[in-house]
Amino acid sequence: MAHKKSLEALNFTLKDLRRNNNIFGGLMILLAGDFRQTLPVIPRGTPADELNACLKASPLWNNVKTLSLTTNMRVQLQNDQSAAQFSKQLLAVGNGKVPVDATSGLITLTNDFCRFVDSQLALIENVFPNISDNYQNYAWLSQRAILAAKNNDLYVACSRVGKPSALFVLTSDQKTKNVVYQRALQ
Known part of the structure; x- marks a missing residue:
């Protein structure tokens, strides 16, 4: 804004x-x-x-005269029930309709609203499964994102995508060359 x-x-x-x-x-x-x-x-x-x-x-x-749109056209045109449910839940959060915990002041998100993981590596694997096979598939990549409140958190997450299995160098023709496994570097 x-x-x-x-x-x-x-x-x-x-x-x-x-x-x-x-x-x-x-x-x-x-x-x-x-x-x-x-x-x-x-x-x-x-x-x-x-x-x-x-x-x-x-x-x-x-x-200012405020006008509000009431129909989510993306959801309506896709006719996707899971997208419609997510849209309703997101709107409830934005409108303050989700109950707030009196002790912590936080809301509780459910498993059907988002996925919970135990670590940053688990998050990366969940969002980018088989990245080594799909890193050139732009349609596949465009459907994935990791959002964070601070850029530093994103830099750390982005630096870990593609790890820990192998380190690889891409040449200008985008072919893997001189694969060096992590255990060889230690």
């Missing part, structure tokens, strides 16, 4: 360029997306700083 100052800067710029003192220089502005998904990033900021930087904290927000 953009910082509220970005929207306010756009407002002042349009007023100046159009020589019109109405909001956004008299233009209608369309903001699209799910504002629940991301907060503005404030380096070394507190949660209060992030909330204060949201578009909803801007005085301009009082002039």
Whole structure:
């Protein structure tokens, strides 16, 4: 989500360029997306700083008319029951309809919502099974992702994809050459 100052800067710029003192220089502005998904990033900021930087904290927000889409077209067009169930569960989490544990303040996710693993290696194997056979299959790769709150967690996870069985070097023609097994390096 953009910082509220970005929207306010756009407002002042349009007023100046159009020589019109109405909001956004008299233009209608369309903001699209799910504002629940991301907060503005404030380096070394507190949660209060992030909330204060949201578009909803801007005085301009009082002039916003919110329209909501009610049908998930991707799910409807695919006619996939598991995708429909996942969509409903995700919406319940986003709408705050999932019960919160009074002690921890956390919600409990079920096995039908996500997969639980015991380690990072188990996660990688679950998301990228047989990566050594499929690393050039772009359709297969495009259906997989590991998401994390911090980039460092992703760097560590990405560095472990393809391990621990063998280390390999890919030449420019993408053929495996000079396979060196880990035990030989120790």
